[in-house]
Amino acid sequence: MVENSELRKAGLKVTLPRVKILQMLDSTEQRNAQRHMSAEDVYKALMEAGEDVGLATVYRVLTQFEAAGLVVRHNFDGGHAVFELADNGHHDHMVNVETSEVIEFTDEAIERRQKEIVAEHGYELVDHNLVLYVRKKK
Amino acid sequence: MVENSELRKAGLKVTLPRVKILQMLDSTEQRNAQRHMSAEDVYKALMEAGEDVGLATVYRVLTQFEAAGLVVRHNFDGGHAVFELADNGHHDHMVNVETSEVIEFTDEAIERRQKEIVAEHGYELVDHNLVLYVRKKK
DNA sequence: ATGAATGCAAAAACTTTGCATGACG
DNA sequence: CGTCATGCAAAGTTTTTGCATTCAT
Numbered sequence: 001m002v003e004n005s006e007l008r009k010a011g012l013k014v015t016l017p018r019v020k021i022l023q024m025l026d027s028t029e030q031r032n033a034q035r036h037m038s039a040e041d042v043y044k045a046l047m048e049a050g051e052d053v054g055l056a057t058v059y060r061v062l063t064q065f066e067a068a069g070l071v072v073r074h075n076f077d078g079g080h081a082v083f084e085l086a087d088n089g090h091h092d093h094m095v096n097v098e099t100s101e102v103i104e105f106t107d108e109a110i111e112r113r114q115k116e117i118v119a120e121h122g123y124e125l126v127d128h129n130l131v132l133y134v135r136k137k138k
Numbered sequence: 139m140v141e142n143s144e145l146r147k148a149g150l151k152v153t154l155p156r157v158k159i160l161q162m163l164d165s166t167e168q169r170n171a172q173r174h175m176s177a178e179d180v181y182k183a184l185m186e187a188g189e190d191v192g193l194a195t196v197y198r199v200l201t202q203f204e205a206a207g208l209v210v211r212h213n214f215d216g217g218h219a220v221f222e223l224a225d226n227g228h229h230d231h232m233v234n235v236e237t238s239e240v241i242e243f244t245d246e247a248i249e250r251r252q253k254e255i256v257a258e259h260g261y262e263l264v265d266h267n268l269v270l271y272v273r274k275k276k
Numbered sequence: 277a278t279g280a281a282t283g284c285a286a287a288a289a290c291t292t293t294g295c296a297t298g299a300c301g
Numbered sequence: 302c303g304t305c306a307t308g309c310a311a312a313g314t315t316t317t318t319g320c321a322t323t324c325a326t
Contacts, residue, residue, distance in 0.1 A: 013300055015306060039291080054308045059291060061306095075213045079316090080290060094256065097264050105259070109251050114270055117245055118232065123272035126235050130268045132252055134261035151325055153281060177316080192283045197316060199281095217291095218315060 010068035017053045020046060021061050025071065025085050035102060036074065036082035076131065092130040103134075148206035155191045158184060159199050163209065163223050174212065174220040174240050214240075214269060230268040 004014045012018060024045050028034050034041065043058045062083050065071035072086045076095075092110075094103040110130070118125045142152045150156060162183050166172050172179065181196045200221050203209035210224045214233055230248075232241040248268070256263045 013305065015300070017307070040289095052308095056292075056309075057307055060293095063292095075215065094259065094261070096261070103259065105255060107251060107255055110248055110255075113245060113247050113251070117243060117248075118270055118272050119275070121232065121241065121243075121272070122275055123232065123234070124275045125270060126273050127271040128269065129271075131266065132256055132263060133265040133267075134256050134259070135264050137257070137260055137262045151280065153325070155282070190283090194284075194317075195282055201317095 006070060010064075010070060012064060012068065017057050018061050018064075020049075020051050020053060021058060022065070022070070024049070025083065029085055035104075036076075036084050038080045038082050040080065042083070074129070092132070094132045094134050097133050097135055144208060148202075148208060150202060150206065155195050156199050156202075158187075158189050158191060159196060160203070160208070162187070163221065167223055173242070174214075174222050176218045176220050178218065180221070212267075212269075230270070232270045232272050235271050235273055 004019060007014050007018055007022070021042060024042055025037065028037060028045065037045070039055065039058050039062055042062070043053070043055045046053050046058070062071060062073070066073050066083070070086055071083045074082050074084070074093075076082060076093075089106075091104040091106045094105060095101070096103070114128055115125050142157060144160070145152050145156055159180060162180055163175065166175060166183065175183070177193065177196045177200055180200070181191070181193045184191050184196070200209060200211070204211050204221070208224055209221045212220050212222070212231070214220060214231070229242040229244045232243060233239070234241070252266055253263050
């Protein structure tokens with residue numbers, strides 16, 4: 001189960017909504033149902049689970065989680081942001097354009113090269129976002 | 139100047155708003171002012187130029203341009219989408235998180251590695267999206 | 277002339293905020 | 302108990318849509 005100590009560590013009081021939201025993210029991930037949920041997704045899932053949490057709270061809590069590094073926010077297409085638990089390290093995404101399936105991966109060579117490129121321009125890397133849109137090879 | 143034939147080719151009637159928007163994108167790019175403009179940016183620029191185009195039209199036209207491949211839409215951080223002319227080939231982006239300045243780049247090593255990774259998973263690359271969020275090195 | 281495109285205003289979609297109430301430590 | 306968190310509703314943003322009018326061909 002997701003540790004409540006994670007919340008304390010982040011300086012966040014252990015409240016019911018926060019615990020529920022964290023569990024929700026964790027459990028959907030376990031079931032591999034949907035690794036990336038929008039605020040609305042989380043809200044609906046909570047409602048269906050009989051948990052009475054306001055949508056505004058879901059937004060607030062997800063934003064706090066992001067600030068605390070518990071969760072990562074992605075802006076894949078447009079429209080809405082999606083969130084995923086940050087607990088299994090950094091990774092990039094491959095999206096199968098035919099099925100919308102999301103595959104995670106990491107590649108050292110790319111990571112390294114990114115830092116080099118940025119340095120060559122006199123910057124330092126704060127974060128990055130790489131999405132490969134793919135299709136099954138025929 | 140931007141060719142109106144581009145519009146015809148795309149099956150779009152050559153109307154004043156469409157021509158103006160295309161020119162606006164082209165001219166800001168020429169002046170290197172801002173390669174990436176939001177719908178609002180385009181709208182304001184048109185207003186300042188004395189062109190009377192509705193914001194809704196700007197959105198509609200940019201969406202059509204995107205569908206026609208004349209323009210590329212990016213969803214960098216969140217909030218709003220930005221558009222750029224598609225005429226100068228593929229490139230990735232670096233966003234300075236302190237100034238929001240956008241720097242374009244391409245890197246063969248990364249491009250190559252992406253194809254390899256995708257192939258290793260049994261897919262083929264359709265498209266990709268790489269954004270590096272950077273900060274000036276101190 | 278005729279269908280497509282525009283402008284306006286209204287609505288939709290997503291997210292944030294103010295404020296009174298309620299819960300955590 | 303004091304403070305922080307929540308819920309609700311209202312407001313903010315960004316983008317889309319309905320509809321009457323105007324324009325391109």
